[in-house]
Amino acid sequence: MTTEQVEQVRRFNRTVAERVGVLHDHYLGGARPYGQARLLWQIGDEGTHDVRGVRARLGLDSGYVSRLLRALERDGLVAVEPHPEDRRVRTVRLTEAGRAERALLDDRSDALAASLLDPLDARQRDRLTAAMAEVERLLTASVVTVEVLDPDHPDAALCLRAYAAELQELFDTGFDPANSLLPDPGELRAPRGLFLVARLHGDPVGCAGLKLPTGAPAEIKRLWVSPGTRGLGLARRLLTELEERAARHGVELLRLDTNKALEAATRLYRSSGYTEVPAFNDEPYADHWFEKRLTQENRTRPQ
Amino acid sequence: MTTEQVEQVRRFNRTVAERVGVLHDHYLGGARPYGQARLLWQIGDEGTHDVRGVRARLGLDSGYVSRLLRALERDGLVAVEPHPEDRRVRTVRLTEAGRAERALLDDRSDALAASLLDPLDARQRDRLTAAMAEVERLLTASVVTVEVLDPDHPDAALCLRAYAAELQELFDTGFDPANSLLPDPGELRAPRGLFLVARLHGDPVGCAGLKLPTGAPAEIKRLWVSPGTRGLGLARRLLTELEERAARHGVELLRLDTNKALEAATRLYRSSGYTEVPAFNDEPYADHWFEKRLTQENRTRPQ
DNA sequence: GTCATTCTCTGACCTTAGTCAGGTAATGCC
DNA sequence: GGCATTACCTGACTAAGGTCAGAGAATGAC
Known part of the structure; x- marks a missing residue:
């Protein structure tokens, strides 16, 4: 690989991290700590989930997840109940308020994306999203x-x-x-x-x-x-x-x-x-x- | 703008943030806390800089920067001296060790970039860097x-x-x-x-x-x-x-x-x-x- | 010379994001 | 029934990244 390619990747990382990072804080920052938001997201809109499954997917410490769940519970966003078949296991699901909070995060995420597209004209938007798809595709290829x-x-x-x-x-x-x-x-x-x-x-x-x-x-x-x-x-x-x-x-x-x-x-x-x-x-x-x-x-x- | 475009941007943010974030931690994580690294970077290889200028560019709290500078000073990476013309102002420059540390961060940044390109073949690398350049260009346009x-x-x-x-x-x-x-x-x-x-x-x-x-x-x-x-x-x-x-x-x-x-x-x-x-x-x-x-x-x- | 302002520093404090070492209850194995 | 294991929880602790309220020294305005 060439030096220019490495330079380009570094420039890209810098620009994207900065631009998306700043907006991320702006749109999603005020809402809810990142850890709680991740959990809320992972639990998902429908159905109940084993706590251990959620923990495994996020790769988090058991104690930490427990604490995050207590916080979400305090705010009335999730309900935690013992598993009907194995009462060691606990299951978690979103309450009505939890679904609303998740929808809010979702909207803010959309707003963030829209704010990137907004100042561009139609042609530029097409080109940006096409280039993003390409970057995403190739970065995915490179994690394999x-x-x-x-x-x-x-x-x-x-x-x-x-x-x-x-x-x-x-x-x-x-x-x-x-x-x-x-x-x-x-x-x-x-x-x-x-x-x-x-x-x-x-x-x-x-x-x-x-x-x-x-x-x-x-x-x-x-x-x-x-x-x-x-x-x-x-x-x-x-x-x-x-x-x-x-x-x-x-x-x-x-x-x-x-x-x-x-x-x-x-x-x-x-x-x-x-x-x-x-x-x-x-x-x-x-x-x-x-x-x-x-x-x-x-x-x-x-x- | 269309829903697909918003979806694409969100997918991009997620994938890229995750991919680059994980690697960032891997390559740059062990080295030095992010705050110190940012400061080291901003001070730059050559010349002396007013502390207030550095602070303004990074948008950080005065007390926080002061503490970061003390930490870097303790490690012998920077030298802080009063400004010759206004002794309220203090100037900062990298020592020899500081320049070495900065070069190290630089190398790790290169290694991170290279690790993204490495699993790809020559044609994929060309396409990835071209798409990155396009994303960067259009994101820059969208901050204007x-x-x-x-x-x-x-x-x-x-x-x-x-x-x-x-x-x-x-x-x-x-x-x-x-x-x-x-x-x-x-x-x-x-x-x-x-x-x-x-x-x-x-x-x-x-x-x-x-x-x-x-x-x-x-x-x-x-x-x-x-x-x-x-x-x-x-x-x-x-x-x-x-x-x-x-x-x-x-x-x-x-x-x-x-x-x-x-x-x-x-x-x-x-x-x-x-x-x-x-x-x-x-x-x-x-x-x-x-x-x-x-x-x-x-x-x-x-x- | 006085007073307000500027720049930096320090101490006190806070939240987030974790880690780690037990402890408890339920379950599976024999 | 006894024992190991599993799932979860709690308490104690840590580091990073910051904020905020002064304090102290230097400077500028008058």
Whole structure:
């Protein structure tokens, strides 16, 4: 990355933090301490919630949450009651006044957003919101972490199930991993292979497997990205990371097969330097076969 | 503005605040309390600064700043000395250790920025920084305030001097307001006219005048935007605001003249619905004359 | 020289946002 | 029934970020 890019990011952080921060204090400052507001927000308009669940989602200390709840209770904004089935657990819900307070915070939040847009003309507003969407999208992409996981790890298994369920819907023939050439994801475990899982805020959102058979070219399997995170460039990132790791294992030729229903995947492979080749296996679910010769480039991530 | 736009801005605030906030704590948190860091930053690498100036720029309480300075002094990062000419005032400068500490904060800030870019590929980095630049630009534009000022107000006078100085450089013939058809900016004062000044963080960054002669069409004069804030759409905003105010004064026909050297201004007028007309005055500095018929539209700002 | 003003400093005080170490009641395990 | 565990609460404590009311010294206005 270049110095100008780093400078731009710093300038952005400064401007946005200052501008949004000042307005945040102005619009939301007088209302309610930040901790209480967060809690109010997390409890939500409807239904009751376990205190432990709320606490876990906000990542706060048990004593601290307890104190915040007492404060909200004193102001008549929440009602705390023991859980009907487990009286250690306590549940919390908003009262009428609590919902009103939450709506107030909501309105102020809207007012804050509107105050940013207000001085701009229609064209500038379109451009600002488009640029904000882009920043948000790419910052989200940059929080995603990728790591090697055992295919039996719950997060890995979750991805593999989601992958299978999606293909079952998508393929004309349906999809049953047991009928595929990779009935056992154990083949994606060292030393016979590896399995990558991408996570966003701890939740698994994508995966990719690499088969490293002795005496045969390596193969990419089970590349999947969750529907909610598509468009973040995650598939390409997983693919690139697999290529790097394959190269580090001395792999020179990478192969993969795919189904004609997976058009986005096929486009990704083509644009990543894979060329279509004749069928190199008899995978029943495959319509296209690709390969890519790895070069020195793949061994070091291009900066 | 639309609900989707407000929603987008709120989503942006949330995502960006969270993402940047968490990283901010991670990279800059351990180092030094935020208040001290701000002060260290504001004092700057070189030269001495009046304590009152620093305080004014940060908008902090005098007692609080005093305490922060004592803390920094204790750590040997700053040296505080009485002002040579006014011994009530105290001046502050960074010591060697202070400069080192500031450089450290600087490095951590860079590291924070880099950590946002790091997981992205080259194309994503380009897009992210471009979008950030756009957000920053438009947020800056949205902090600019526009208000009516007396042409004799120091901020107005500053703009008018900058305007004249710039034309003096730009025109083949030079520029002396005394030779222009508006020798006295007092004509831009109610009830004979009005004068708008745009400000960014309190500093004047643009102006525009309106002449409202009785029995003759109104005229736009002295439209200027400071070089540092060009590209924010400020000129168009000033022009639109003048049109609205003119319409409220019952003006139906707006006229203006301009010099051929002011190409950006000429483009602005054309794209804002002004049509070129024959010379309607004998302004010595004018090469082009424009007019625009105001309609009902101009009387209410289009949202 | 007097008096008001300016600039800085100090002490007293406050809220927020936490952390940590028990304590209590309910539940699950055997 | 006994014991460990779980969920929550309370009390004690901390750091940061500030506010407010003077005090003290220097300066400017007259």
